[in-house]
Amino acid sequence: MKRYEQVAKGLTGQIEQGVYLPGERLPGVRRLSEQFSVSISTIMQAHQLLEDRGLVQARPRSGYYVRTTLGRLPEQPAMTNPQPEPAHITGQQMAMQLSRATRQPGMIQLGAAIPHHSFLPTRAINRALLSVTRHQQQRSAGYEFPPGSAELRQQIARRMLDAGCQVAPSEIIVTSGCQEALALCLRTVARAGDIIALESPTFYGLLQVVESLGLKALEIPTHPQHGISLDALKLAIEQWPVKACAIVANFNNPMGYCMPDDNKQALVALLGEHGIALIEDDVYGDLAFDHHRPPAAKRFDTDGKVLYCSSFSKTLSPGLRLGWVVPGKYREQMEYQKYITSLAAPTLPQLAIADFLQRGGYDRYLRQVRGQYARQVARITRAVGRYFPEGTRVTQPAGGFVIWVELPENTDAMAIFHRALAKGISIAPGPIFSAARKYTNFIRINCAQPWDEQLEAAIALLGRLTLAQPD
Ligand SMILES: Cc1ncc(COP(=O)(O)O)c(C=O)c1O
Structure with missing residues (x-):
């Protein structure tokens, strides 16, 4: 040669x-x-x-x-087509099976969307925690009642500028993760029996809250690159008394798309015209592969009806349990909801993360980790292209770290989920992302795992399990 x-x-x-x-x-x-x-x-x-x-x-x-289209990348799935009828959700307990799997030692974690610890700035966070225990002993032992630590809210307000949102620290409420923020929002804007419009597929944690509050889910067709269909949503709003709409516009979970800014603006305007609240979940917003932080839909809010939720779980550490909500015109009710739910978010992580952010270095860390996640997503997508049966389709996320995989028709994702679990691999089966248990031939893969031979072998095994399925 x-x-x-x-x-x-x-x-x-x-x-x-x-x-x-x-x-x-x-x-x-x-x-x-x-x-x-x-x-x-x-x-x-x-x-x-x-x-x-x-x-x-x-x-x-x-x-x-x-080249942006390398020959071997699988095709993307098509626009989704759920039945837009409000439905009570049942059986979201399957998500608990998934969370149990994350605790099993030796399990290859391709299921829950949790970054492997090697991607997280754990040492720097631990240093910040230690410093707070040393220098703010008394304060760290007490409650930081809602809205939460002033220092942290100030740092969050600064970061929100990157998402195009000019927000005062007094408009922010610190929560125990984004999951709590979502639950507080739904409890604030809706009552049992109300209808909530959702992207389809949708993050199962949100479906669980919708179920637990006795709300009805209205699944709206969603495009794998542009997000929720505004036309379909408009029709649904004309037909049903929709109370709120909940979306993940930036690096959606599970489809990975970033909704175009014009669509975000049009969505906020459409909901505004009908007096419908928008609950925006932006946990992946900082994880753009091209390093351009997209604006939040909240940026286009003119009357305070967009409730913005986020957390540090996907960037700094899920174990901190630190999130926040910018509830717009619902601030007072939300503060009260936070208070009666858990009195306060834990003090030590609030003070430590305020300190960590104030010292700088978060942006440097983000630049590094975005590249790592982009590489992981590319590697795993290519491995899926190599090992999965012909006809498999995979989304091409622009950020975050999950991919949504469409298996050949009639493949039973639930059967693959159980068989993979028995072989020490957890994946997230498609039906848990739908109120109506659609997506029976889809799986979601968490790519925030270090790439090595074991991981490649796990993808190859998943491919074989899929091939062994009748289709
Ligand atoms: C879209 C989305 N929202 C919220 C959460 C929950 O975030 P937190 O751990 O901050 O409660 C997750 C975690 O998987 C998620 O993917």
Whole structure:
């Protein structure tokens, strides 16, 4: 093999492993000639070969970029088509099975959307916790009653500017994670029997709250790249007395899309016209693969009817149990709801995270972890393309760390869930993402796991389990 062919082979391997992602620029010729210890003309020949093979494309005066559509990436699923009829939800206990699986030692965690600890800035957080126990002993032992620590709310208010939202610290209420924020919002804006419009599929934690409060879920068709269908939502609102709508617009769970800003604005306007509250869950908003933090739908709120929820669970650590809500015009009721539910969010993490954010470094950490998640998603998507049966479709998220996989028709995702669990692999089966238990041939995969041979073998095994299914 000639020297330039060896270089091309090396670069192909790096692209396949996700070192360079679709759309990313390869290092310049000088840098590559140093890395491979070859001449610049050898690098240029290697580039030419990769271009001929369709792996990269040249952009004038800019360099070589990995093609955005690499041949082996599976297709994306189509727009969803749920029956838009309000339904009481039953049987969300399956989600508890999933959460139990996360506690089993040795289990490969592709189920719950929890980042592996190796991606989290655990040491820096522990340092901040220690510092608070040393320097704020008395305060850390007491309650931080709602709305929560002033220092933390100030730091959150600063971060919310990145999401396009100008919010005063007094408008923020600290919660025990985003899950509590969502529950408080639903309890504030709706009563048993009310109808809540949801994306379909939707995050199962939200469905559980809807079920527990005796609310009815109205599943709205959703596009895998643009999010909830505004036309379908409009029709549904005309037909049913919808009380609130709940969405994950930025790096949706499970589909990964980022709703275009115009759609966010149109959604807020549509709901505003009908006096319907919007509950926005933005837990993945900081995790854009292209490092551009998208605005929240809250940014387009003009009358305080958007209730914004988020947390540090997907970025800093789920164990902190720290989230927040910006409840707009519902602030007083929400503060009271928080108080009667759990009196206060834990004090120590509030003070420690305020300190951590104030010291800086969070943005640096985000830049690093976004790249890591982008690579994980690319690697696992490619592995699914390699090991799963023909006809498998996979979403292409623009951020976050989950992928939504459509298996060939008639594949039973529940059967695969149980059989994978018996082999030490947890996945999230499609039906738990739907009030009507649709998506029987879908699974969601958590990609925030370190890539190694064991993980690749787990994806290969899932592929075999799928192949063994009748279809
Ligand atoms: C979309 C979404 N919202 C909320 C949560 C719950 O977040 P927290 O751990 O902060 O309660 C999750 C966790 O999986 C999630 O994916």
